Amino acid sequence: MKKRKWLTKRNGFICVFLLPGILLFIVIYAYPLVNIFFTSFCKWNYKNFISPEFLGFGQLFDNYIKLFTVDANFQRALVNTIKWVALTLVIQVPFTLLVALVLSKKPKGWKLTRNVFVIPNIISTAAIGLIFLNIYSPSRGIITELCNKIWPGSNISVLANEKFAFWGVTFSFILFGGSLCLLLLTQIFSIDPGIYEAARVDGASSVQIDLRITLPLLRPMIGTIAVMAANYGLLLYNEVALITGGGPDNATYSLSYYIYKTALGSTKLNFARGNTAGVIQFILGILMVGAINKLFRTNKAD
Amino acid sequence: MKFRKVLSVTLAAAMTAALVLTGCGSKPAEETADNQASAGEDKRQNTDAEPADQSEQGDKNGGLPTVTFTHGYYHDESEWAAAGEMRKIYQEFADAHKDEFNFVIVADESGAEGIYNTALNDISAGEFYDIADFGGWDIVPVAANADMILDLKPYLDEDAAFKAGVGVCYDQNLTEDGKIYSVREQIEGVGFWYNQALFDKAGAVSPDQWQTWADFDAAVEKLTAAGITPFGLNAGWPTNILAAAYSQRDDACRTFYKSGRKVTSFDDPTFKETLSFIQTKALQKIDAANFGPGGDDDEQYRTDFFEGNTAMLFNGVWDAGGSVDCKAGAENIRPAVFPTNEAGKKASLLSGGTGFVVSSKLDEAQTQACIEFIKYMTSEEIANRIISAGIGMAPSTAVDYKTLADSVDTADAKLLVQACGLCQNADYQALGWGNTFGDAEGEIQAKYAGLKDGSKTVNDVVKELDQFLEAAE
Numbered sequence: 001m002k003k004r005k006w007l008t009k010r011n012g013f014i015c016v017f018l019l020p021g022i023l024l025f026i027v028i029y030a031y032p033l034v035n036i037f038f039t040s041f042c043k044w045n046y047k048n049f050i051s052p053e054f055l056g057f058g059q060l061f062d063n064y065i066k067l068f069t070v071d072a073n074f075q076r077a078l079v080n081t082i083k084w085v086a087l088t089l090v091i092q093v094p095f096t097l098l099v100a101l102v103l104s105k106k107p108k109g110w111k112l113t114r115n116v117f118v119i120p121n122i123i124s125t126a127a128i129g130l131i132f133l134n135i136y137s138p139s140r141g142i143i144t145e146l147c148n149k150i151w152p153g154s155n156i157s158v159l160a161n162e163k164f165a166f167w168g169v170t171f172s173f174i175l176f177g178g179s180l181c182l183l184l185l186t187q188i189f190s191i192d193p194g195i196y197e198a199a200r201v202d203g204a205s206s207v208q209i210d211l212r213i214t215l216p217l218l219r220p221m222i223g224t225i226a227v228m229a230a231n232y233g234l235l236l237y238n239e240v241a242l243i244t245g246g247g248p249d250n251a252t253y254s255l256s257y258y259i260y261k262t263a264l265g266s267t268k269l270n271f272a273r274g275n276t277a278g279v280i281q282f283i284l285g286i287l288m289v290g291a292i293n294k295l296f297r298t299n300k301a302d
Numbered sequence: 303m304k305f306r307k308v309l310s311v312t313l314a315a316a317m318t319a320a321l322v323l324t325g326c327g328s329k330p331a332e333e334t335a336d337n338q339a340s341a342g343e344d345k346r347q348n349t350d351a352e353p354a355d356q357s358e359q360g361d362k363n364g365g366l367p368t369v370t371f372t373h374g375y376y377h378d379e380s381e382w383a384a385a386g387e388m389r390k391i392y393q394e395f396a397d398a399h400k401d402e403f404n405f406v407i408v409a410d411e412s413g414a415e416g417i418y419n420t421a422l423n424d425i426s427a428g429e430f431y432d433i434a435d436f437g438g439w440d441i442v443p444v445a446a447n448a449d450m451i452l453d454l455k456p457y458l459d460e461d462a463a464f465k466a467g468v469g470v471c472y473d474q475n476l477t478e479d480g481k482i483y484s485v486r487e488q489i490e491g492v493g494f495w496y497n498q499a500l501f502d503k504a505g506a507v508s509p510d511q512w513q514t515w516a517d518f519d520a521a522v523e524k525l526t527a528a529g530i531t532p533f534g535l536n537a538g539w540p541t542n543i544l545a546a547a548y549s550q551r552d553d554a555c556r557t558f559y560k561s562g563r564k565v566t567s568f569d570d571p572t573f574k575e576t577l578s579f580i581q582t583k584a585l586q587k588i589d590a591a592n593f594g595p596g597g598d599d600d601e602q603y604r605t606d607f608f609e610g611n612t613a614m615l616f617n618g619v620w621d622a623g624g625s626v627d628c629k630a631g632a633e634n635i636r637p638a639v640f641p642t643n644e645a646g647k648k649a650s651l652l653s654g655g656t657g658f659v660v661s662s663k664l665d666e667a668q669t670q671a672c673i674e675f676i677k678y679m680t681s682e683e684i685a686n687r688i689i690s691a692g693i694g695m696a697p698s699t700a701v702d703y704k705t706l707a708d709s710v711d712t713a714d715a716k717l718l719v720q721a722c723g724l725c726q727n728a729d730y731q732a733l734g735w736g737n738t739f740g741d742a743e744g745e746i747q748a749k750y751a752g753l754k755d756g757s758k759t760v761n762d763v764v765k766e767l768d769q770f771l772e773a774a775e
Contacts, residue, residue: 046444159595248751
């Protein structure tokens with residue numbers, strides 16, 4: 001039997017074309033990732049900014065232990081981030097799915113509605129942040145005025161109140177699922193119309209068609225948008241930085257904001273602690289994607 | 303087909319080679335003075351004085367030492383007149399010394415924050431600016447630990463005029479190991495502003511007559527009784543000013559305050575009293591509409607004051623400019639400094655912070671050029687110019703504010719000179735809240751909202767701040 005040669009012209013050709021991509025991946029992703037993992041076991045702050053020092057095997061997990069035992073800001077950031085991930089799955093994904101299902105019926109004005117729904121996703125988050133700052137402003141914002149109309153004299157300042165500020169940040173992004181809606185619509189429109197036709201001939205109602213045909217066929221795409229939405233919640237930074245700056249009383253810290261504040265937003269430049277939080281965020285991301293893929297069986301077709 | 307294959311392989315090889323070469327590229331180890339000068343000129347943006355002459359000058363003066371100075375005054379004059387004036391001041395120095403050294407001026411369009419961020423990157427690569435103005439961004443701890451920056455103390459100690467020129471910066475920027483890595487030509491001079499008409503309307507004693515903080519409390523009561531909002535605040539800057547000012551009320555307070563970044567616990571009676579004052583005598587005296595969430599965009603407290611809706615504004619001397627054509631009436635706006643609990647004695651906040659920082663890797667001639675520049679920038683002449691041009695407050699103790707007040711023409715410039723004079727002549731001058739407590743500043747101001755709505759007690763705040771200190775270790 002003739003042994004197959006690995007080093008064929010074709011394989012060489014493929015390797016040459018893969019090389020730039022592999023190099024880029026190594027330089028831009030792999031090296032920083034390894035670096036973040038390594039420096040999470042180091043002391044690295046303004047005192048030894050040029051050369052991180054390995055903590056030693058006896059104190060290997062010091063940074064991790066501090067995060068979970070004494071760093072209240074990290075703990076709050078972790079809890080908030082988990083809440084935001086959950087809220088995107090519980091609110092954003094179902095809401096977007098509902099909008100997509102309604103628009104897929106092509107009611108009158110569906111194109112305009114679809115475009116309007118996408119607008120917040122094509123505006124920069126900086127502009128969205130400013131818009132919400134004005135909406136929530138206690139002196140000129142509409143929310144305080146509305147509350148005063150309903151509960152005279154309540155003078156609610158959304159961003160100055162620990163309980164409300166979290167929801168203030170949440171509503172600055174949670175309903176904006178325009179891009180996800182477009183993906184769902186594309187998937188819905190690619191379903192064979194014959195299937196719907198057959199269901200209608202069999203006397204299925206519109207709700208039954210949605211529940212029994214559209215949703216099952218959309219499952220992999222719902223899984224995909226769930227990963228995208230949850231990922232947004234996991235990495236949330238802009239809205240926090242622009243609207244609350246993590247306040248009041250650090251009640252709206254997210255993991256990304258914590259990492260920035262710890263590594264660069266402080267005179268101590270605690271890169272080691274920031275990177276430790278980065279590792280935890282990375283692990284959370286892996287777990288989240290794995291769980292969502294398993295739940296929606298994204299990679300398997302029925 | 304063969305041609306296509308050859309072309310494709312060549313392209314892929316070119317892409318790979320380009321990537322590798324880009325990654326391996328490095329800066330030439332040594333640049334000639336001329337190259338540096340012209341490179342600096344390439345980077346130079348928005349400098350209005352003789353932009354084309356710089357590289358020519360570099361060529362003509364080849365062989366002279368070259369120093370590149372980076373600053374954040376890149377703004378167009380129409381946007382911020384002070385920036386244009388500062389660039390003129392720099393250029394005049396470069397021109398005056400063109401026969402001794404090449405002084406290349408680079409305006410960084412990312413401002414002082416960008417200069418700070420670039421410096422962080424440079425430090426990790428073992429480099430540092432020749433000389434840069436960090437405009438308050440504290441690069442000193444990291445740069446000093448990396449042994450990258452020059453100790454200016456020996457130069458200050460050998461020249462009394464230089465030392466007088468840097469004023470409070472000398473003591474404030476003295477590190478624990480007895481070094482001074484940075485001085486500034488401008489400082490944050492902070493007292494407060496008040497609206498005389500509103501004080502008169504409420505029948506309250508105006509701040510220039512106050513003897514102690516009890517007078518402040520009485521005035522606030524009178525103003526609120528008359529339906530006038532005493533001040534606007536937010537979860538940040540103006541409230542920090544008030545807290546820092548109240549912390550100067552007596553010796554015990556000032557002692558704790560001075561310990562600043564070294565505090566190991568906030569469980570101190572004087573600090574607790576300060577928080578209690580902020581909670582009951584300030585935050586809870588105003589309604590939600592006058593308490594913003596804080597942050598860069600939150601300047602409603604200023605707007606309210608200049609529109610005549612509030613009686614006091616806790617902000618620096620630079621806000622003299624806000625009085626121009628303001629609704630509250632420029633004639634009603636007055637500067638003041640804070641009372642203490644020692645009858646008649648006053649306190650102001652003067653923060654030097656980080657300004658000019660010089661690389662320790664320069665040769666003797668370059669170092670001398672940098673020192674010459676800092677001396678020039680902190681001289682009495684430039685101090686007078688900075689104040690009279692309405693740019694800000696200078697640290698120099700040599701400034702004669704009375705003479706200066708007579709020499710300026712506009713009402714806001716007079717107001718600025720008056721405010722600077724009050725701050726400089728106050729009995730007690732302290733660093734601002736942020737410069738004192740460092741990273742804890744953000745944590746403290748994060749508690750103001752809870753103190754205002756009563757969801758937090760002073761003891762809760764102190765406990766949480768101590769937890770922060772423990773975590774930050």
